[in-house]
Amino acid sequence: MSDVTVPPPGFEAAFHRAAERHERIWVFIAIVLLTALLAGTLFLAVFDYGVIAKTVGYSRHPEEAASGFADAALVATGPNAYAVHMLAHLWAWTPSPLHVPQGAAITFIVTSADVLHGFEVQGTTINMTAIPGITGSVTYTFANAGTYNIICNEFCGIEHQGMIGRIIVDPRHAA
């Protein structure tokens, strides 16, 4: 434990005066910085609105919501736009593997049949919780063809690590 050294006369007062000025500048910079970050994040959230988790509906029983997911196929919803029901259940994603065309807006409608799961598509900004009783959606356009992993990122029991699905993005010219 060190003892406080006696400062030279006037040292503390001078230190204090400089500190007050610097403190005002620092707080000003901090507020400007945080405001700029907020503007940036809100702009990008609105600009890239598709990947924001949105609500499709609620149901009393998780099984009810899941029963509407039996079709398990990509459905055309408009020009270059598709939707698919994606069901999370212990311990798999249905449908998987899922083929989607490159460059099309794909809306994933997601729910869980049992416990919480996490719908993460590796290498994209798709990240949404699959909640029993709530159906949500995200929309994403795969710019590049290839195979993507759907990774469950919410703990769901002993085989959680193996709950990996696949999305295969087919090249545009092949479609």
Add this chain to the structure above:
Amino acid sequence: MSTTIDGVFALPARDAAAAERRMMLAYLIWGFSALMIGAAIGPLQALNYGGINAYPYLQPVLQSYYQGLTIHGVLNGYVFTFFITSGLLVYLSARELGLSPNMGLWRLCFAMMAVGTLMLLYAMFDNSSSVLWTFYPPLKGSAFFYLGMTLVVFGSMLPLPIVLDLRARWKAQRPGELTPLVTYMSAATMLMWLLAGVGAGTELVVQLDPWALGLTDTVDPMIGRTLFWWTGHPIVYFWLMPAYVSWYALLPKQAGGKLVSDPMARLTFALLLVFSLPVGSHHQYDDPGISPVWKGILAALTLSVALPSLITAFTLGLSLEYAGRLRGGRGWIGWFTALPWRNASVAAQVLAMITFIFGGAGGIVNGSWQLDNIVHNTVWIPGHFHITVGTATAMTFMGIAFWMVPHLTGRRLFSPGLALASVWLWFVGMSVFALGMHWSGLHGVPRRAWVSYLPHSVYARVYGSAHLPLTLVAVGGVILWLATIAFYVVFVGSLFGKRQATPVAIPFAQSFGGRETYAIGDGGAVGIVADQHLSPMARVLEHLGLLTLLTAVATLAAYIPIFWPFVTHMTAAHGWRVW
């Protein structure tokens, strides 16, 4: 009272504060025992990410990665922090004011949390409750788990009436004066925690306890999850604020200087009280069911909570600079190298602060809505909280133990050199680990996944791109094992070490314009904390009751619209035991 100027107690004579010291020591020992078990398991999880599956060799004790992770999270996140904080805030406030705390309540607090901890340990070690520390329904653990958790949560609120009672008794004897800083900060922390605890408290008492006892059949997962995060975000400030108490009120003295601004310390705590509460659902940016408009508002509130920490960075940096210059440091960084680095308690806390700069910056990323989409529930997140609570808080508590165990027991710190080595090892280990975790998170590696159990071909196909950072995670974990061993040799060694003649004082720092002590019975002149004419702000912030009320109203305003669709569209989910 046998208090003298700095709250120094003549040892080993049995003075009035002997019972308080014994109680404080009990809190320290329980807290650090929990950390010892939790930290011993931690590196297994780091090895898991490096592709090394150690669990088959631990079969009788640990059935799975998930069981180990549950124990690690519950013991380190709740039990360790709650015990240290519930001891520290009461003990430091009492010694600052020179008053005795309500020992009955303080013992009740300990007893509730201790019984709760034993129930949790039973439920976790028999693998009936491997639900992780978030215990999201409809995963369903045993009733022992939820009832134990309930006792721990409600027990941890009891320091509030104790601190408020100390403050009221002091103010009755010193009319017109501002609450001394440590007591102010402790009261603000506990008031924050009272409002925060409403979330998890309600989840446990209304939803999970009756469900686990078989009184109800189903549970609403989204309401449970949202109530959990009502508490789950402010809890990070319940971890952080006690560390801030030490950084503001003790560390400047340990470093050989003073606190440069007492009013800014108060402003920081008041802002943390107000802003930490309404923002919990930012952990649910990626949940459907919550309107995007509210998520935007949450983003604004979340970034606001960074302000008090940025103020802290300035005030504490400057306080250390003052100490460093008094110690002869010159130039841009000379003041920093002139700090007493050989003192393990100072080194632990300054290194904790440096780590927290990166932790805070990562937190701003998490709080930025659209960036969170990339890192949410990847290993980036545990990477983040291991350099915040896992270093800023844990290492500060370790640093406190280095002076407090000798202060409480009258025994010498066992091997100051090993103590210094333990904090450097912790700092290096955690830095390497966290670098690996943040980096792997950007490759989409999910948190809390037993990836080493996957067939090697799958592990390589899915996570091969993150091979280098995942190796760093494992290396960091092994270094942390060494740090843990070093720390516990020092901690236990000090409990049984040699007695020393000179008592160790609590290093209460003086602030610019402040007095040396505020203890009742020191015979000193009556004064005020900061010059009241210079700091109208400190006088406004003295109204903690009003600030709490304001926070409660803001919290309700934030949560009523979030809960509305959930309570009007309830889900009845059955429990699952799938581990």
